[in-house]
Amino acid sequence: MEATKLLVLTPRVTILEEIRKVFLGYDVVIDHAEDHIQAVSLLAKYPYQGMILEESLPGVSGIEFSKRIKKKLKNLIVLLLIAEKEIRRGKQAIQSLFVDHVIVYPWRMEKARSALHGIFPARPLVMPKEETEPDERYVLQEDDTEDHLDPDVVKVVIKGIEDLPPLPDVVRKILRLVDDAGAGAKDLAKIITSEPSLTAKVLKITNSSFYGLKQQVTTISHAVVILGFNEVKNLVLGYSIFSNIIGGKGRENQEELDFWRHNIACGVAARALGMRMGYQNPEELFVVGLLHDIGKTVFRNYFTERYQEVLAESGREHHSLFHEERKLLGLTHADVGYWLARHWNLPPLVRDGIRFHHTPALAKKSASSFAPKLVPLVFYADIFSKLLGIGNGGDAFIPDVIQAEFFEAIGFRNISELCETVVSQVKLFEQSLGIFHEDRWKQDTLSRIKQRRFFIIDDCEGISPLEVILGIRGVPYKRLPFSKDVFLDMLSRDTDVLVLNLKDDAFYGKFIERLLFENPTPPPVIAFTQAPKLSDRGRRITYLRKPFNVEELWGELEQITSSETA
Ligand SMILES: [Fe+2]
Numbered sequence: 001m002e003a004t005k006l007l008v009l010t011p012r013v014t015i016l017e018e019i020r021k022v023f024l025g026y027d028v029v030i031d032h033a034e035d036h037i038q039a040v041s042l043l044a045k046y047p048y049q050g051m052i053l054e055e056s057l058p059g060v061s062g063i064e065f066s067k068r069i070k071k072k073l074k075n076l077i078v079l080l081l082i083a084e085k086e087i088r089r090g091k092q093a094i095q096s097l098f099v100d101h102v103i104v105y106p107w108r109m110e111k112a113r114s115a116l117h118g119i120f121p122a123r124p125l126v127m128p129k130e131e132t133e134p135d136e137r138y139v140l141q142e143d144d145t146e147d148h149l150d151p152d153v154v155k156v157v158i159k160g161i162e163d164l165p166p167l168p169d170v171v172r173k174i175l176r177l178v179d180d181a182g183a184g185a186k187d188l189a190k191i192i193t194s195e196p197s198l199t200a201k202v203l204k205i206t207n208s209s210f211y212g213l214k215q216q217v218t219t220i221s222h223a224v225v226i227l228g229f230n231e232v233k234n235l236v237l238g239y240s241i242f243s244n245i246i247g248g249k250g251r252e253n254q255e256e257l258d259f260w261r262h263n264i265a266c267g268v269a270a271r272a273l274g275m276r277m278g279y280q281n282p283e284e285l286f287v288v289g290l291l292h293d294i295g296k297t298v299f300r301n302y303f304t305e306r307y308q309e310v311l312a313e314s315g316r317e318h319h320s321l322f323h324e325e326r327k328l329l330g331l332t333h334a335d336v337g338y339w340l341a342r343h344w345n346l347p348p349l350v351r352d353g354i355r356f357h358h359t360p361a362l363a364k365k366s367a368s369s370f371a372p373k374l375v376p377l378v379f380y381a382d383i384f385s386k387l388l389g390i391g392n393g394g395d396a397f398i399p400d401v402i403q404a405e406f407f408e409a410i411g412f413r414n415i416s417e418l419c420e421t422v423v424s425q426v427k428l429f430e431q432s433l434g435i436f437h438e439d440r441w442k443q444d445t446l447s448r449i450k451q452r453r454f455f456i457i458d459d460c461e462g463i464s465p466l467e468v469i470l471g472i473r474g475v476p477y478k479r480l481p482f483s484k485d486v487f488l489d490m491l492s493r494d495t496d497v498l499v500l501n502l503k504d505d506a507f508y509g510k511f512i513e514r515l516l517f518e519n520p521t522p523p524p525v526i527a528f529t530q531a532p533k534l535s536d537r538g539r540r541i542t543y544l545r546k547p548f549n550v551e552e553l554w555g556e557l558e559q560i561t562s563s564e565t566a
């Protein structure tokens with residue numbers, strides 16, 4: 001679908017700015033003409049869907065101008081902005097079909113927003129919509145708050161945390177350098193070389209195949225020249241913070257290691273997405289991804305018992321940790337991570353990337369003007385790392401509604417390419433840190449699953465989350481529309497595996513189960529439901545609860561394919 005193209009004809013920049021604001025985050029191209037002469041030449045050149053113009057223009061009335069234009073461009077939707085006292089003229093213009101819509105200006109922004117979106121429907125860009133974030137829907141119950149952690153106490157704990165050091169010296173120096181506009185590559189190299197172990201590490205990572213350089217880099221200043229100031233800066237920040245936190249203690253502990261692998265995967269994926277989207281400093285996203293879940297470390301290490309409850313409840317209630325933290329603690333790892341980042345004086349984008357990584361639509365509150373565009377990439381990178389099953393961030397839930405627009409924006413076909421990049425870069429980065437582990441997902445399991453044919457019946461619009469989950473790992477599937485006939489047809493055929501995701505749970509009970517039970521040799525069926533429902537493995541129907549849990553689904557697929565080959 002192409003972008004909606006609009007022409008705004010007004011000499012007033014404020015009007016233009018307001019219209020731009022209304023369509024921020026939507027696939028809309030807005031051109032501006034200051035007067036009708038400019039407008040005519042633009043209209044002759046480009047195919048606009050709509051024109052928004054003021055009634056009072058220099059040298060001509062808006063209605064008069066529309067009348068002329070409409071003769072030639074009948075399909076152009078014309079919206080006239082008119083002063084309250086002239087509204088009658090506007091209505092007459094509508095009746096004589098010179099204009100299609102009239103709005104009183106000055107307007108109230110909310111009113112303008114709903115009116116403009118109604119008149120000129122546009123596709124949302126990458127930015128996820130607030131109403132589709134399931135975690136945002138949680139409403140506090142009255143007695144929920146009694147047991148919550150006191151935010152002030154948590155903040156004091158953060159200040160007092162000693163084994164999460166106030167940040168290594170070198171990091172603080174580098175951050176100061178970032179604020180200093182006059183600082184350059186030489187200053188950065190000087191700071192790094194003052195620490196021999198860090199120097200060695202940076203050179204090792206620079207020369208690792210992570211960057212795929214053709215030449216051997218032997219000095220830090222050379223590394224800065226080749227990789228760029230920002231890349232080296234973020235590499236050092238990421239590495240120093242990472243190695244300080246994981247320290248020596250986490251390395252033997254599989255759980256801790258899996259946790260950091262999740263963060264690395266998120267960082268690598270965020271960086272890859274940033275590059276794909278043409279962002280200038282994708283390496284900043286790497287740091288955000290690396291630290292996005294750092295708040296969980298504080299919970300786990302300093303509020304251990306309470307966090308055990310959260311983990312257990314998340315499993316029992318089948319809700320994400322973020323959701324359960326909010327319910328049981330009144331604070332989330334995103335809040336705590338943000339406080340920690342603030343305590344460490346990390347740059348605004350990093351702080352807010354951590355703060356809003358589960359609620360990217362709120363990133364517009366950020367002090368960093370890049371945040372509204374970049375935080376969604378971290379949100380998706382987090383989902384990506386869960387979908388790819390690299391490491392373990394504590395839960396494997398992904399939102400009910402994967403933002404179809406996002407996957408369409410990247411191009412669904414490009415996703416598998418992107419996944420390959422992410423998987424191989426994670427491997428290289430982990431190898432350079434000496435923590436690489438073979439994927440928990442054994443290749444033979446995956447290739448066994450890939451031998452099956454999957455039929456997805458999903459009544460959601462756009463791309464189904466199931467398509468993404470299966471598609472991202474290269475599992476072949478066919479998606480069918482939902483209808484009784486299609487379903488019957490599937491059951492009568494030698495269908496390999498049938499995966500159902502229907503909005504209405506009642507369908508399963510009403511007739512699907514009956515039809516399935518009447519069939520002597522039904523195919524294995526996996527059905528996603530809102531409410532918990534008992535599986536009947538004898539009859540080969542498994543119910544999994546929403547939100548989608550990637551691990552659960554793969555576990556089920558593994559079981560189906562292994563029991564049948566056995
Ligand atoms: Fe998180």
Ligand SMILES: [Fe+2]
Nearest residue numbers: 292293382393
């Ligand atoms: Fe995460």
